[in-house]
Each structure stands twice: as structure tokens, then as C-alpha cells.
Amino acid sequence: MEAPPFILPSESPFMRSMCWLIVCSVFVVLPAPISWGQSSKEVTAAVQPFVDRNELAGAVMLVADRNEIRMEDAVGWANIADKQPMRTDSMFWIASQSKPMTAAALMMLVDEGKVSLDDPVEKYLPEFQGQMVVVEKDEEHVLLHRPVHPITVRNVLSHTSGLPFRSALEVPTLDRYPLEARVRSYAMTPLEFSPDSKYQYSNAGIxxxxxxxxxxxxxxxxxxxxxxxxxxxxxxxxxxxPTETQEKRIATSYRPNAAKEGLEAIKIDQLSYPLSDREHRRPMPAGGLFSTASDVARFYQMLLRGGELDGKRYLTEQAVKELTSRQTPETLNNSYGLGFAVGANHFGHAGAYSTNTIAEKKQGLIYVWLVQHAGFPGQGGQSQGEFRKAAANVFAPATN
Structure with missing residues (x-):
């Protein structure tokens, strides 16, 4: 099951150099990454020890501001057994980092006046009419009431709708059924709580x-x-x-081995294979995208610039504000926007296999951390934090 989002400091173990490796053979020479100078070396040096101790397979690390990439480095291995070095163009399953992108797409329709955040979902999807909420449940009975109000578009984007994490259709993988069928199954399921009364991380909502x-x-x-x-x-x-060519660039996924003192390679159990199969694999808006560090940075640069990038406007400034500001009631502990985990001065999202991106508003910086780990042995979970700390010391010293 995909893990909830986090932004450092985290409530889950998804915390996580310059190691220029040129792999040569008679037939192939892999190009070296772009050199970003001494500042990059300081950041990657903070992460290298985790690779050396076999607590982290490898990572791609990127720091950008609203206008340009400040550093982009790779450390460690995309595949340990094959001695395939991690590269800055390595691809990753970014999982729940898909959520902000889906939310941003919907906000385009809000900007156009075609959707309102406070409209009931049933206005657009009639199958949600008459949905009930569970108020009592045990082995003997279930008591249902009408919710205080129908779930709204704002509710489904902020995990306050009462929808479950997923439905029975999405077992064992999340990508086997058409989106229409999956969403219909949510509408047939009673809400687990009254809208706005709780926060519950929900792929179904996105x-x-x-x-x-x-x-x-x-x-x-x-x-x-x-x-x-x-x-x-x-x-x-x-x-x-991912195409067959892109699949070759996807970093291998790892988890701690049985002894918890090393790593073993695994497949992504939430997805079906082959990944390039468009006939049987369906898009998963809440967590199905694959991407690269530079691609993810483009999305966040657009947001830091108020919805514009390279002279093209994608979202209004008001739409960006809605996405990246707290939408959950102040009575709840979880601070979540629309598709984003948010704080007073930051917004971002993590993914199930330990990827994470955060934009710091005060610093004006974006930190992209891409790894493929379902957990870490030893102190591997601290690797992301060391990247963030070292990068902030180098690129945002005035704010620390």
C-alpha cells in the first residue's frame, strides 16, 4: 500500500556526491553528467557514505530556483548487481508525486470556470448522488447516515472526503481497471467519515x-x-x-534484505508488468507516473513562478495559491493543500518508494530527491535529510 505523503521532518521512514562514474567497454562509453563544481561535490559527499555502507543503492539529487537548475548530481547505483551507475537522466516511479500534477491539471479547469472547488462531486459525477457515511460499524451491523454535506471537489483533493484509500477493484495492483470503473466503485462505497471531519490519505479522492x-x-x-x-x-x-528505451533507464527498486543489513532488488508490487503495456495497464492519477529529476523540477519551477514558465502561463496565481496553501481544517493535525502536503513556507510531496520533492518559498529553492527504496537498512532513511541539509548550507546559507 502506498505510503502517505511527507515533507521533512517526516512521520515515515522515507528520509533519505558527486560520484562521477564513466563506464567504459569496447563498445560503449556512457557520458559523464554535467559538472556543477565544488558546491555540488559538497552535497553529494554528504550522501556518498550511505552508498558506501550499502544502506542506499543510489540517488539523483537536484536543486533549482525559480529560474534555473543550481545543481544536479547522481550518486551510487541504478542497479547494484550489474554495476550500472545512477545517472542524472535515470527514471523513477515517482508514485504519489503524481498527485500534485493531477491536482494542477484540474485547477486549469477551475481557472477556465468549468469546475468550482466547492461544487459537490455529484454535479460532475452523478453516480455519487445519495452516498452515505458510516457512523457505526461492528461485526453484527453497519449504521449509515447521510453526510452533513456531499463530498466536494475541494474534499477529494485535500483528503478530507471520507473516501477510502482504494477500493476492492484495486487489488493487488492499482492499474488494471479503467478510471471510470474505479471511480464508480468509490461511489458505491459508503464514506468512512463525514466530509471535513477528518484527514485520511486517499488515492480514491485524487x-x-x-x-x-x-x-x-x-x-x-x-x-x-x-x-x-x-x-x-x-x-x-x-x-x-515508459517506452522500452525508457525502461532501461528506470532505477532498480530495493528494500532491506532479510537480515536488515543490506539491500535486495524487488519489482514494484503496486504496478503491473510490462510497464510499457498500454492495453492492460491503465493510468493511475494518484500515483502512476514515472519521471526524472529535471522533469519534476520544471513542474515546481512553474509553481514557484506563480503558474508561468518560459513565457507560457499554465495556472493563475490564485490557482497556485489554492494548490499550495493549507486546505485541511485547523482542527486537524495534517496540513494538506490541494494535491500537496504544505507548511507555512513550503509545499511538496513524497512517493511510496521514497522519492520526495519540496519547494521552499522563503529560500526560493526546489529540492528534488529521487531514489527507489521500499525502506532502508541501517541509517539509510537519513540520507534524504543529509542531502537537504547539505544543499541548504550550500545554496541557501543566508536563510539558515
């Missing part, structure tokens, strides 16, 4: 928002994403279906 995109735009969700957001932003390696 997937429901994506279905609204389909109904309102008249396009498949994945087509809307490609044509309105990903391709215009130049996110050329961000996709639900």
Missing part, C-alpha cells in the same frame, strides 16, 4: 478528481495531462507508460 477532468474536458485524463501540462512544460520523460 482518482475521482481525475475522472472529473475527463467528464468536464471530454478527453481521457492521460490525454489532458499530456496536452495541457506535461508536454507543454517540456516534461518529456514523464509518463504512465
Amino acid at each position: 482518482n475521482t478528481a481525475a475522472r472529473i477532468i475527463e467528464v468536464v474536458s471530454g478527453q481521457p485524463y492521460e490525454t489532458f495531462m499530456d496536452e495541457r501540462l506535461l508536454k507543454p512544460l517540456g516534461m518529456k520523460d514523464t509518463t504512465f507508460w
Whole structure:
């Protein structure tokens, strides 16, 4: 099951150099990454010990401001057994980092006046009419009441709707059924609490928002994403279906071995294989995208610039404010925006296999951390924190 989002400091173990490796053979010479100078070396040197101790397979680390990339480095291995070095263009399953991108796509329709955040979901998806909420439940009975109000678009984007994490259709993998069928299954399921009364991390909510995109735009969700957001932003390696060529660049996933003192390679158990299969694999708006560090940085640069990048406007400043500001009631502990985990001066999101991106508003910096780990042995979970600390010392010393 995909883990909840986090921004450092984290409530889960997803914390996580310059190691220029040129792999030569008679036939192939891999190009070295761009050199970012001494400042990059200081950051990657903070992460290298985790690789040396076999607590971290490898990572791609990027720091950017609203205008340019300040550093981008790779450390360690994309595949340990094959001695395949991690590269800055390595691809990763970014999992729940897909959520902010889906939310941003929906906000385009809000900007156009085609969707309102406070509209009930049933206005766009009639199957949600009459949905009930569980107020009592035990082995003998279930008592249902009408909710205080129907779930809203704002609710499904902020995990305050009462929808479950996923439905029975999404077992064992999350990508086998059409989006329409999955969302219909959510509508048939009673809410687990009354809207706005709790926070419960919900893939179902974000997937429901994506279905609204389909109904309102008249396009498949994945087509809307490609044509309105990903391709215009130049996110050329961000996709639900990596090509066979891209698959070769995907970093191997790892978890602690049985002895908890090393790493073992694994497949992503939430997805179906082959990943390039467009016939049987369906897009998963809440967590299905693969991407690269530079692609993810493009998305966050657009947001730090108030919805504009390279002279093209994607979102209004008001839409960006809604996305990146707290939407959960102050009575709840969780601070979440629309598709983003947020704080007073930052916004971002993590993914199930330990990827994480955070934009610091005060610093004006974006930190992208891409790894593929379902847990870490030893102190590997601290590697992301060491990257963030070292990068902040180098690139934002005045704010520390």
C-alpha cells in the first residue's frame, strides 16, 4: 500500500556526491553528467557514505530556483548487481508525486470556470448522488447516515472526503481497471467519515478528481495531462507508460534484505508488468507516473513562478495559491493543500518508494530527491535529510 505523503521532518521512514562514474567497454562509453563544481561535490559527499555502507543503492539529487537548475548530481547505483551507475537522466516511479500534477491539471479547469472547488462531486459525477457515511460499524451491523454535506471537489483533493484509500477493484495492483470503473466503485462505497471531519490519505479522492477532468474536458485524463501540462512544460520523460528505451533507464527498486543489513532488488508490487503495456495497464492519477529529476523540477519551477514558465502561463496565481496553501481544517493535525502536503513556507510531496520533492518559498529553492527504496537498512532513511541539509548550507546559507 502506498505510503502517505511527507515533507521533512517526516512521520515515515522515507528520509533519505558527486560520484562521477564513466563506464567504459569496447563498445560503449556512457557520458559523464554535467559538472556543477565544488558546491555540488559538497552535497553529494554528504550522501556518498550511505552508498558506501550499502544502506542506499543510489540517488539523483537536484536543486533549482525559480529560474534555473543550481545543481544536479547522481550518486551510487541504478542497479547494484550489474554495476550500472545512477545517472542524472535515470527514471523513477515517482508514485504519489503524481498527485500534485493531477491536482494542477484540474485547477486549469477551475481557472477556465468549468469546475468550482466547492461544487459537490455529484454535479460532475452523478453516480455519487445519495452516498452515505458510516457512523457505526461492528461485526453484527453497519449504521449509515447521510453526510452533513456531499463530498466536494475541494474534499477529494485535500483528503478530507471520507473516501477510502482504494477500493476492492484495486487489488493487488492499482492499474488494471479503467478510471471510470474505479471511480464508480468509490461511489458505491459508503464514506468512512463525514466530509471535513477528518484527514485520511486517499488515492480514491485524487482518482475521482481525475475522472472529473475527463467528464468536464471530454478527453481521457492521460490525454489532458499530456496536452495541457506535461508536454507543454517540456516534461518529456514523464509518463504512465515508459517506452522500452525508457525502461532501461528506470532505477532498480530495493528494500532491506532479510537480515536488515543490506539491500535486495524487488519489482514494484503496486504496478503491473510490462510497464510499457498500454492495453492492460491503465493510468493511475494518484500515483502512476514515472519521471526524472529535471522533469519534476520544471513542474515546481512553474509553481514557484506563480503558474508561468518560459513565457507560457499554465495556472493563475490564485490557482497556485489554492494548490499550495493549507486546505485541511485547523482542527486537524495534517496540513494538506490541494494535491500537496504544505507548511507555512513550503509545499511538496513524497512517493511510496521514497522519492520526495519540496519547494521552499522563503529560500526560493526546489529540492528534488529521487531514489527507489521500499525502506532502508541501517541509517539509510537519513540520507534524504543529509542531502537537504547539505544543499541548504550550500545554496541557501543566508536563510539558515
